[in-house]
Every structure is written in structure tokens, then in C-alpha cells.
Amino acid sequence: MKAIMIPTPGGPDALLWADVSEPTPGPDEVVIDIRASAVNRADLLQRQGHYPPPAGASPYPGLECAGVIGAVGTGVTGWSVGEPVCALLSGGGYAEQVAVPAGQLLPVPAGVELIEAAALPEVACTVWSNVVRLARLGAGETLLVHGGGSGIGTFAVQLGAALGATVLATARAGKHDRLRELGATTVIDYTGQDFVEATMAATDGRGADVILDIVGGSYLGRNVAALATGGRLVVIGMQGGRRGELDLGALLAKRASVAATALRSRPAAEKAAIVRGVREEVWPLIVSGAIRPVVDRRLPMARAAEAHRIVESGAHFGKVLLTVD
Numbered sequence: 001m002k003a004i005m006i007p008t009p010g011g012p013d014a015l016l017w018a019d020v021s022e023p024t025p026g027p028d029e030v031v032i033d034i035r036a037s038a039v040n041r042a043d044l045l046q047r048q049g050h051y052p053p054p055a056g057a058s059p060y061p062g063l064e065c066a067g068v069i070g071a072v073g074t075g076v077t078g079w080s081v082g083e084p085v086c087a088l089l090s091g092g093g094y095a096e097q098v099a100v101p102a103g104q105l106l107p108v109p110a111g112v113e114l115i116e117a118a119a120l121p122e123v124a125c126t127v128w129s130n131v132v133r134l135a136r137l138g139a140g141e142t143l144l145v146h147g148g149g150s151g152i153g154t155f156a157v158q159l160g161a162a163l164g165a166t167v168l169a170t171a172r173a174g175k176h177d178r179l180r181e182l183g184a185t186t187v188i189d190y191t192g193q194d195f196v197e198a199t200m201a202a203t204d205g206r207g208a209d210v211i212l213d214i215v216g217g218s219y220l221g222r223n224v225a226a227l228a229t230g231g232r233l234v235v236i237g238m239q240g241g242r243r244g245e246l247d248l249g250a251l252l253a254k255r256a257s258v259a260a261t262a263l264r265s266r267p268a269a270e271k272a273a274i275v276r277g278v279r280e281e282v283w284p285l286i287v288s289g290a291i292r293p294v295v296d297r298r299l300p301m302a303r304a305a306e307a308h309r310i311v312e313s314g315a316h317f318g319k320v321l322l323t324v325d
Ligand SMILES: NC(=O)c1ccc[n+]([C@@H]2O[C@H](COP(=O)([O-])OP(=O)(O)OC[C@H]3O[C@@H](n4cnc5c(N)ncnc54)[C@H](OP(=O)(O)O)[C@@H]3O)[C@@H](O)[C@H]2O)c1
Pocket: 039, 040, 041, 042, 122, 126, 146, 147, 148, 149, 150, 151, 152, 153, 170, 171, 172, 175, 190, 214, 215, 235, 236, 237, 238, 239, 240, 261, 262, 263, 264, 311, 314, 315, 316, 318
């Protein structure tokens, strides 16, 4: 089969579509014949040599895919050859085939095209596990999503709105109309506006009950300032650095909390539990049309370098898909 290799880490041209050996399924795994994968920010870091795959994971990039089951391990029940699926991966999505633990498979939601289903697993699992399972966002609460136009952001805005929360999102101005269409009631241009002031103005001075943050260090203090009493800040990205100053007095006065999580490095059993939760609680919202995959564009897998350049520039809205003929 072919896969995207990274013989020497570096810029987008480090990605090489080359012949490699095919995977075989372990006892609890299936092999998927991949029709599409999607670009995640983490793939850019892996390409640059800053984010090596966890032990045991495929060396090729790609944290999610959609395709058809091509082979089933001896211990797998409930899935069969020929079934269309999408999957959360620890790596290996930029390829024609991948082996994945059966616990990380999801059916393609009714009404979603097979290729587009590749846009769902990573964002659904990340957003649900942080916003719902960890931060316990409730109906009537306020959710602030940083990076609303990202793959993660476009999903978080929709999930928040579908759960009955009021959703605020930060993004460059050119993405605001599309964020409103997805359910954001307040959009904040972080390049010219102070998001703390904008959040306070939009919430009558209360602040956000939950903040999903992809910026990290440089936003830490201001994120705490933007939290409501009892608020929960969840950091999932460090685009603004890994260090910041935390005013514990401010946190204490608000009885607020700060958490940070990563999905890729979790053990398979934890990933399987998240996938089960997503199937039970999020998939029905996709089937009903309350949440839809947001796809910026599709490119053939062999043009992964071009896809990385687009995502690196931030020009995209939602997900960039990589397809296999
Ligand atoms: N911890 C986890 O388990 C986990 C899992 C998945 C993803 N993530 C993280 O989540 C983030 C999003 O991932 P993705 O793949 O969806 O990324 P993406 O599609 O590449 O989007 C990144 C976006 O960040 C926005 N941005 C940059 N600086 C910003 C700022 N200061 N304020 C607000 N927005 C800003 C940009 O939007 P504009 O065009 O509006 O500037 C850019 O489009 C990444 O940091 C990624 O590492 C974490």
C-alpha cells in the first residue's frame, strides 16, 4: 500500500507518498481500507519532528479516517468486512490502510457521506470528552470557544449550541458569518478585540461557564478573568506557548477550575470509553442534523503537502480532508 512517510522532518515537502508494507490486524483490531483522512494541527507538529507518535502507534501521520473494513482480528465481534466506518486513530490515517483497535471504530452516521465522516472522530472525541464529560457544560450555560474556525472550534460551537448553551467564539473576522451560521451568538475578533471585555459584555458581566482553549500559556490569565463564578477552563492546545501565570487568588475567588488534557496519548481503553460516549451522546445529534461535518476542502492524499500549507496558513474553516482514490 501507499502511505505518507516523513523520512526527514521539516516543512510540508517532507511529506512523501510512498510504498510501505500493509498492516495486519491484531486480535482486537480491524484493518480499514481508507477512503479519507483529515488534517489535524498535531500532524503539522509531527511533520516538523515535534510530536512523535506514542509507543506502538503507526509511524505515519493521521489521527482519524473513514473507509471500509477490509479485515477483522480473531477477537473482534460486532464489526464485519465490508462495513463502512470511521475511526479515531493514534496515527496512520495518511495511508491506504490502517489497523485500529475495534473500540475506536464508529459507524458512519446516517445522512453523512463516507468521505465526510473522516472529519468527525478526532473533533467529536476531543470536544465531547472535554466540554461535556470533563467540564460538564449544561443547557443554559455559556461556552466560550477559542479558535472557533478551527476543526475543533467548528465542532465545539455546534455541540455547545445543540446542548442548549449560549456559544461565544473567537476567530478572525472573515470567519464570523460562518460561525454565526453554526450557532455562535457572539463572535469576537481576537486580533482587534479584547476577548475578556467582549465576553463580559455578552454575559452581563457574569463571564463564561466553560472555556475551551487552544491557545494556552499566553491566554491563561485572561481566560481566568473571563470565567464566571464556578467556571471551568479546559486547555487542549498550546498555540500561545506552554507557560503562563496563574493567579490562584482569582481562581479561588471564583471557585473556578483549570484542566488540561491530551487525547492521543491516552491508553486504548480510555479512548474506547470516549468513543462509546461519543456514539451514545453525539452521534444522535449528527443523525438529527443538529451537528454536521464542516469541510473546507478535499485534496488527494498525494497532495498532503498542499493541505498542510493551507492549514498552516489558517485560511481554512473547519476540516481539510485527504482522499484516497
Ligand atoms: N489536547 C487534545 O487532545 C487535542 C486534540 C485535537 C486538537 N487539539 C488542539 O486544538 C487546536 C485546534 O486543532 P485543529 O486541528 O482544529 O486546528 P486548526 O484547524 O489548524 O485551527 C487552528 C486555528 O487556531 C486559530 N487561532 C490561532 N491563534 C488564535 C488565537 N490567539 N485566538 C483564537 N484563535 C486562534 C486560527 O484561527 P483564525 O484563522 O481565526 O486565526 C486557526 O485556524 C490545536 O491547538 C490542536 O493542537 C488538541
